[in-house]
Amino acid sequence: MMRKFLLGILFVPFLLTSCCKDKTLNITGEWSLISVETRAVTIGGEEVDVYIAFNADKSFQIYQMLGTGRYRLYTGTWSLLDGVLSGKYSDGTFWGSSYDVELESSNTILKLTSKSAVAEVDTYKKTPIPDSVKSNALLPK
Amino acid sequence: MRLGKTLPSLFLFLCLACSKEMRIEEGNAMEAVPAYAAAKISNSPEYSSSNILLLKLGQAPDTEMLAAFRMKGIVKIERLFSSTPGKEEIERKFNLDKWYKATLEEGAEHTNVAIRVAAVEEVMAVQYNNLLEKASDGIAYPYTPDGLSTRAAETARFNDPARPDQWNYKNYGSFAVSKNAYAGGDINVEDVWAELTAGDNSIIVAVLDEGVKYNHPDLAANMWTDEDGSHGHNFVSDGPITWDRARYENNRNVGDTGHGTHCAGTIAAVNNNKLGVCGIAGGTGNNDGVKIMSCQIFDSGRSGGLAATAAAIKYAADNGASIISCSFGYPGGTFRGDKPYIDYARAEYDALCYFESTKNNPVLDGSIAIFASGNDGDPYATYPGALSNVISVSAFGPDFLPAYYTNYGPGCNIVAPGGENGHLNGAGELTDKCMILSTLPKELYGADYGYMQGTSMACPHVSGIAALALSYAKKLGKTYTTQEFKDMIVTSANDFDSRINGQKIRGNSTMDLTKYRKQMGTGSIDAWKLMMKIEGVPSKLVACGQEQWVDLSDQFGTSSPNLTYLKVEVLGNGKESLGLAKDPDIRYGRLFIHPTKIGAAKIKITAVGGGAAVGTDKKTGGMQVSQVISVISRNFKSDNGGWL
Structure with a gap:
């Protein structure tokens, strides 16, 4: 009986640490991609423009314009556990990767480091998504 | 019209080929004609007008030449193409300055005159004025509104009362149209009207056809008007545009049918005027529809032939048309390959080249010709539409088959x-609603609107969508070469093949579909897709370090897996x-690629639009179309293209 109590005592601090870490990582809000790895928002000369809204109800919207054309809207749900962000699109497709999350500069800079075979660091700045982007975005086919 | 080599003509050619000279009967005398003269005649006298010949001359006719022509039975000779000030150089480039129209004296036998004129040294070529036919059965069914409100009426963008009966714009699969109507089997234009464009009044579409009724209440506001107040020209009579000359033989009207007026309405009937039908590029009701130019090449059922068509094409070029909509052609199989057609109808082809090279809008470096593929049920398109660099349009019915x-x-x-006629509605009755509803001349049918069917009706759909695309591109400040624009049109298509199997039901009969599989070009045209191409197609994300397939439906339509691909080129330093x-290469209709770095590339992919091979001089085939796909590589990707 004592042993079980001790185990309970041991586990509780660990659980408290995880919850606290996720609570300090408040990623809700609207974000704009500002770099991919060390690149500015172009890759190989193609403009990459991405806005993400992480909502408090665990839904998200991504407005992305890759290269040319209109912004495409992707929606789905996200979750943040132990500092790892993951998600699924509304069509059932999982994100291409989950991400280690870091917030900097008073939570105005969000760094997502992919947990893919070769990590990619994408940096976002807290930015309101322009109405012009939201109103004209197309749902992907 | 049925063309083909006749035995007498072939026999004559062979005789001339064997001898250096032949003797031609002229009146009571015989005239010696050198054998090489026959080789200058490039087409057949079958189904041609008997009083006209087209001559290509090495020089402008002088007094001596005119006298020689007169002796051989020509009473009048005039330039086939009137010269336009400032365009002399391009006219010379396409040899339009060399073509003449010769009128024969009454009673002259035109094959006789042709061979004798061909013997004149300065004559480079002689062509009979072959006649063409419309790509429609020419039967129209007057429209009677049934006064029923429909779901379509409730959601329509425009207030034109007959719009709900135009399934071709929005097909709800209504049993009123056909028991086999297929929801979605349309041109997907309504969102284009709602969000992007419905036309631009600086874009002109020339309808080469019967005369367009330019004072039709649902067309008048969208008719092109020149400084003299005319809305086009009648190239058959060289007089006023006409549209109501019925002519009866055996109780059947073989004269005007309203064909031109019907085609014009599909392209640009005035939208949102609380009247009649909608036109694809008919505007929003604010005088912003594209303009229709009537280039009349059929008059009272009579074709003006090559001469009229060629002159009409040049007229369209010289008067600002960016698109010619051509619901006519030769019967399928008349020509096997581009060269026989070009040789046969050289004057018409020269005019076509001239038109395509004429820049009449800020978007393109030239102009676009669109043709009907023909109604013979043949396994090939008719010419001129079958030319490898010209768009040819086939037809589907309300069942999207x-x-x-x-x-x-x-x-x-x-x-x-x-x-497509012959469909039964939900009550098991034959209905006209399964055909295409558009404007008609009231003088012929007692109604301003009615139904027709044919690839004639399919062609103006593509012409109208092309006009919409020009309007939108102009709005966005985009520019293209004509080849790029044609490529975009032909690849803005939806899968049409996956439902082509087994049989289909039409009325009380069935029709086997097997022969149509993979034979319907790139698929069914989609107006929205074309506008999205004009906006720009987003790059595709690919994963670094992996071999993977990239879907090409954004570039080549949802039939992309079925197309024949010719080439893949990585551009620049991609x-x-x-x-x-x-x-990278194409495997099973998808791009197979293995990037190893984070970067991007533009990849140009070339395919055949319409057939297994591109058409050549010797074999009818499809159009070579190219699209550029942009690819961005990063360390991972999602399966649906989403960024995260």
Whole structure:
């Protein structure tokens, strides 16, 4: 009986640490991609423009314009556990990767480091998504 | 019209080929004509007008030449193409300055005159004035509104009361149209009207056809008008435009049918005027529809032939048209390959080249010709539409399946609604609603609107969508070469093949569909897709370090897996940017690629639009179309293209 109590005592601090870490990582809000790895928002000369809204109800919207054309809207749900962000699109497709999350500069800079075979660091700045982007975005086919 | 080599003509040619000279009867005398003269005659006298010849001359006729012509039975000779000030150089480039129209004296036998005139040294070529036919049965069914409100009426963008009966714009699969109507089997234009454009009044579409009724209440506001107040020209009579000259033989009207007026209405009937029908590029009701130019080449059922068509094409070029909509042609199989057609109808082809090279809008470096593929039910398109660099349109019915009459196979580049009679509605009754509703001359039918069917009706759908695309591109400040624009049109298509199997039901009969599989070009045209191409197609995300397939439906339509691909080229320094160890290629209709670096590349992919091979001088085939796909490589990707 004592042993079980001790185990309970041991586990509780660990659980408290995880919850606290996720609570300090408040990623809700609207974000704009500002770099991919060390690149500015172009890759190989193609403009990459991405806005993400992480909502408090665990839904998200991504407005992305890759290269040319209109912004495409992707929606789905996200979750943040132990500092790892993951998600699924509304069509059932999982994100291409989950991400280690870091917030900097008073939570105005969000760094997502992919947990893919070769990590990619994408940096976002807290930015309101322009109405012009939201109103004209197309749902992907 | 049925063309083909006649035995007498072939016999004459062979005789001339064997001898250096032949003797031609002229009056009571015989005239010696050198054998080489026959070789200058490039087409057949079958189904040609008997009082006209087209001559290509090495020099402008002088007094001596005119006298020689007169002796051989020509009473009048005039330039086929009137010269336009400032365009002399391009007219010379396409040899339009060399073509003449010769009128024969009454009673002269035109094959006789042709061979004698061909013997004149300065004559480079002689062509009979072959006649063409419309790509429609020419039967119209007057429209009677049934006064029923429908779901379509409730959601329509425009207030034109007959719009709900135009399934070709929005097909709800209504049993009122057909028991087999297929929801979504349309040109997907309504969102374009709602969000992007419905036309631009600086864009002119020339309808080469019967005369367009320019004072039709649902067309008048969108008619092109020149400084003299005319809305086009009648190239048959060289007089005023006409549209109501019925002519009866055996109780059947073989004269005007309203064909031109009907085609014009599909392109640009005035939208949102609380009247009649909608036109694809008919505007929003604010005088912003594209303009229709009537280039009349059929008059009271009579074709003006090559001469009229050629002159009409040049007129369209010289008066600002950016598109010619041509619901006519030769019967399928008349020509096998581009060269025989070009040789046969050289004057018409020269005019076509001239038109395509004429810049009449800020978007393109030239102009676009769109043709009907023909109604013979043949496994190839008719010419001129079958030319490898010209768009030819086949037809589907409200069931979103090939219409029973449509040509298919090589040379047929894309499909559009052409209507199809014989369908039963939900009550088991024959209905006209399964055909295409558009404007008609009231003088002929007692109604301003009515239904027709044919690839004639399919062709103006593509012409109208092309006009919409020009309007939108102009709005966005985009520019293209004509080839790029044609490529975009032909690849803005939806899958049409996956439902082509087994049989289809039309009325009380069935129709086998097997022969149409993979024979309907790139698929069914989609107006929204074309506008999205004009906006720009987003790059595709690919994963670094992986071999993978990239779907090409954004570039080539949802029939992309079924197309024949010819070439894949990585442009600029894309290979280095992506770290491609080997060139990407097409496998099973998708792009196979293995990037090894984070980077981007533009990849140009060339395919055949309409057939298994591109048309050549010797064989009718499809159009070569190219699209550029942009690819961005990063360390991972999602399966649906989403960024995270």
